[in-house]
Amino acid sequence: MRFEGKAHVVGDHIDTDAIIPARFLVTADPGELGKNCMEGLTPGWVRRVSPGDILVAGENFGCGSSREHAPLAILGAGIPVVLAKSFARIFYRNGFNMGLVLLEMGDAIDRLGDGNALVVDVAQGVVENRTTGETFQVRPVPGFMMEMLEAGGLVQYVRRRLGGAA
Amino acid sequence: MGQSLAEKILQRHTNDHVEGPGQIVRCRVSLALANDITAPLAIKSLRAMGVSRVFDPERVVLVCDHFTPNKDIDSAEQVKVVRDFARQFGIVHYYEGGEVGVEHALLPELGLVGPGDVVVGADSHTCTYGGLGAFATGLGSTDVAAAMALGETWFKVPETIRVDLVGTVEPYVSAKDFILEVIGRIGVAGALYKALEFGGPVVDAMSVEGRMTMANMAIEAGGKAGLFAADATTLAYTAAHGRAQDAPIAPDADAGYAQRLRVDATGMSPRxxxxxxxxxxxxxxxxxxxxxxxxxxxxxxxxxxxxxxxxxxxxxxxxxxxxxxxxxxxxxxxxxxxxxxxxxxxxxxxxxxxxxxxxxxxxxxxxxxxxxxxxxxxxxxxxxxxxxxxxxxxxxxxxxxxxxxxxxxxxxxxxxxxxxx
The missing domain is CATH 3.30.499.10 (Aconitase, domain 3)
Incomplete structure (x- = not known):
């Protein structure tokens, strides 16, 4: 898995109410949710995003509620991958379950600026900042979560198990 | 080394040997829960999984409490999805209308959760049941859908932060003030991926409702769970809510903790x-x-x-x-x-x-x-x-x-x- 896109930088402790405010939780459609991605951070934020762009966040990204609408809104906005200093745990599980790729970068996150051109190689665990010429080795996706991704996500995983049991 | 409450409870629900933090274990769940915002997504996932029945219709709980009484047409449609699913799948514990309460206040009163249980809910405040001595945590809708289908989920065994509450509680100071004090000290990511375990003389004297108030906000420190031992107070509470068979549970005296925190109530004012x-x-x-x-x-x-x-x-x-x-x-x-x-x-x-x-x-x-x-x-x-x-x-x-x-x-x-x- 390899992604190329422009970085959109947000801060620390971006909560699920910022990612998708509760008033928009009357649909489960990613496209609809995507229209209001980050509406609780900056109204109209999503207009700056082009499909394939990459979200760059600080510490504890996705803290707050368990709403799966949060990763769906990000995916619906056309963002396939989020790089963060760290992730809140429910959001982390949700991201992988929904097929949103999440990579923890620790303090190296500070080397990525708004608008930088990034290349992310998930299998290799490498993030390249083409704007500055720097390359970073990131913490690999835990093996168990990678297996889930490779199975095609949690829905496919359960489908297979239930099929096998029948 | 002995086991923390988190390790002890998880061990009861897995065939794996719980060795310590970081290990991934597959656990049977006692209860899987969702609400009117998160259940529609879980139901969508269940249908995509090809599920025709849940693991146990008595251990899946659906509570329409968030946008109810339905605030608009879209929220009414969401509740309808949940109601129709509950009917089709024979879900015993479906709540709306006059039977509904805010889910984490409702379930303990209905006697649906007890000490030693593992509860997963598509709501981040599922950690509330830690006040009863249950390992309870919030997950996303699809994780909960998988638990509803399989009756199990996976967890990374968390490290535990032990918080001891000591001293004399001042007038007008209560559980809420103590949990705010803890969050203020360790921060909103202070317990990220970890369990909080509460104890000490102030906790021993605290009501189960107070303990649930504290466990409820473990997530506000990033915590996976907020845990209390189940003692005589807990058992009196659960027995009064229809659970006569519950047994106490406590961490081992030599349990290993990642961090220890001491909160002295003496002289503390509301937070x-x-x-x-x-x-x-x-x-x-x-x-x-x-x-x-x-x-x-x-x-x-x-x-x-x-x-x-x-x-x-x-x-x-x-x-x-x-x-x-x-x-x-x-x-x-x-x-x-x-x-x-x-x-x-x-x-x-x-x-x-x-x-x-x-x-x-x-x-x-x-x-x-x-x-x-x-x-x-x-x-x-x-x-x-x-x-x-x-x-x-x-x-x-x-x-x-x-x-x-x-x-x-x-x-x-x-x-x-x-x-x-």
Whole structure:
């Protein structure tokens, strides 16, 4: 898995109410949710995003509620991958379950600026900042979560198990 | 080395040998829960999984509590999806209408959760049941859907932060103040991926409702669970709610902890979390005098009967300040009825409050108390993120029921002793 896109930088402790405010939780459609991605951070934020762009966040990204609408809104906005200093745990599980790729970068996150051109190689665990010429080795996706991704996500995983049991 | 509560409970639900933090274990779940916002997504995932039945129709719980009574057509449609699913799949514990309470206030009162259980819920405040000695944690809808289908899920065994509460509890200080103090000290990511385990003499003397208030906000420190040992107090509570067979559970004396924290209650005053993060915690004296437009008493954090009694004791014979809206939402049908029978609702009405139905409503900016730009609310709820209760230009302060009631009377944030003596 390899992604190329422009970085959109947000801060620390971006909560699920910022990612998708509760008033928009009357649909489960990613496209609809995507229209209001980050509406609780900056109204109209999503207009700056082009499909394939990459979200760059600080510490504890996705803290707050368990709403799966949060990763769906990000995916619906056309963002396939989020790089963060760290992730809140429910959001982390949700991201992988929904097929949103999440990579923890620790303090190296500070080397990525708004608008930088990034290349992310998930299998290799490498993030390249083409704007500055720097390359970073990131913490690999835990093996168990990678297996889930490779199975095609949690829905496919359960489908297979239930099929096998029948 | 002995086992923490988290390790001990997980061990009971897995065939793997729990060796310690970091290990991934597959666990059987006692209960899987979702609400009117998260269940529709779980149902969508269940259908995509090709599921034709849940693992146990008596151990899947669906509570329509967030946007109910349905606030608009879209939310009514979502509840309809949940209702139709419950009917089709024979879900025994489906709640709406007059049977509904805020899920984490409701389930313990229905006797659906007990010590040693593993509970997963598509709601981040599922950690509330840690107050009963259950390992309970929030997950996303699809994770919960998988648990509903398979009766199991996976966990990374968490490290544990042990918090000991000691000293003498001052008047008007309660569970909410202690958990705010902990979050203020360790921060909103202080327990990220970890369990919080609470103990000490103050906890030993604390009611189960107070313990649930504290466990409820473990997630506000990033925690996976907030755990309390199940002691005689717990067993008396669960027995009173129809569970005669529950057994105590406690961590081993030589359990290993990643961190230890000691909170001394002696001399501690009520705490208030200021905008826009639950970690911005100050003694009430430091924020005294800040005017508010609205006060909300309710939610899965502080909408139980004990909370209503505390609020009523402060409000009795007093009036809500002119220009302030006080909204009281008993968190369950039982709390509502008790409040009615005990004359508390009359106290609230006499004071000039709006008394509404059990609902999550305003806590998450859903309905029944949304804030306009420039407005300020003090609430007994759990989150004060920017825009949480309405406009991005509004502010939310978090505090206990005693501080909330006193603030409603004064019109400004205030120590309850200054209002009620």
């Amino acid at each position: 208030v979390a200021c905008p826009h993060l639950p970690e911005n915690v100050k003694p009430v004296e430091e924020v005294s005098g800040i005017p508010v437009d609205q006060v909300v008493i309710g939610s899965c954090t502080n909408g139980r009967i004990e909370d209503l009694r505390v609020a009523a004791a402060v409000l009795r014979g007093r009036k809500v300040a002119r220009g302030v809206r006080l909204i009281v939402l008993p968190a369950s049908p039982k709390a509502y009825r008790l409040a009615l029978n005990e004359g508390l609702l009359e106290v609230f009405l006499d004071a000039g409050a709006v008394v509404g139905p059990p609902t999550c409503g305003p806590c998450l900016g859903g309905h029944m108390g949304i804030l306009a730009g420039g407005e300020r609310c003090l609430a007994t709820t759990n989150r004060n993120f920017r825009g949480r209760m309405g406009s991005l230009d509004s502010e939310v302060y978090l505090a206990s029921p005693a501080v909330a009631a006193a603030t409603a009377v004064a019109g400004t944030i205030i120590h309850p002793a200054q209002v009620a003596g």
